[in-house]
Amino acid sequence: MQPLVRKGLLWQWMLSICFVLAFASCNDKDPYDPYANFDAAAQAKLDDELIQSYLKTNGITDTVKTASGLYYKVIEAGDGARPVLGNKIKVHYIGKFIQNSVIFESTYASPPHEPQTFVLDTRLIKGWTEGIPMMRKGEKARLWIPSHLAYGLLGNGKIPGNTPIMFEIYLLDIL
Template sequence: MKKLIYITALILAIAFFSCSKDKQTDEEKIQEYLTQNNITAVRHESGLYYVIKTEGTGANPNANNTVTVHYKGFLTNGQQFDGTTTSPATFKLSGLIPGWQIGIPLIKKGGDITLILPSVLGYGTQGVGSIPPNSVLVFDIQLLDVK
């Protein structure tokens, strides 16, 4: 029984330190990206960084809203992995990745923001499509409408 408790505690400790290391690595990647690109960003308590280019007008969106946006998503190496080209995209805010759920409400309709997301607020350890697992993501988002 003591051996089982010891093994369980060891596994939990390894998992905890692995998560802490991932957060530290993301923070280091974000700081390096900000420095290399001469960006002064604000750090949100969630760990995301943002730069509000235009605040917009009206009420801030909330999780119950549907948002219409133009956006571009990049890896920190500058590779674009997604974005709108000619037509905007419309999404239910509550259905988006955590970084967007936190970041988009920082602006209002007509606002423009850059979000730099640690992997945990993006696609995490899974990745998706051309986005590798544990990737820091950069999004340029223009909020066109809120309903």
């Protein structure tokens, strides 16, 4: 009896099928990567719309918008130096959700009601590392921070992912 397929041809055929299956199963998107299907441009647009709506609803004008999407407004002018990355700073602050103005963190409200000291570096959210260097010592300002400059897609603790937030920051000292 003659074999239907020659031995060498059978191996070539099986190897071809394996290659086809292997490449067909390859996908540029990792199903376990939360950023794989994330549309950063659409989220940035949504964040900006939420921030602009908040500003309009609350009658807030004279804000400065940076290229990254951060909104900034001086509440009380300061006359001291401006901090730079690497400086140690002392601040009082209130953090709120833009959508409902609920406070999620405040140095005024939680014991010991004292200002916090931080090193102005990459361990802070990008909204702070961009916004605080715009301030002068003694200045009080508000920052409206889009989610990509805040806690991003994954969020942090009480702050859900993709949530734009605002901070009122009082820069007390540059140490």
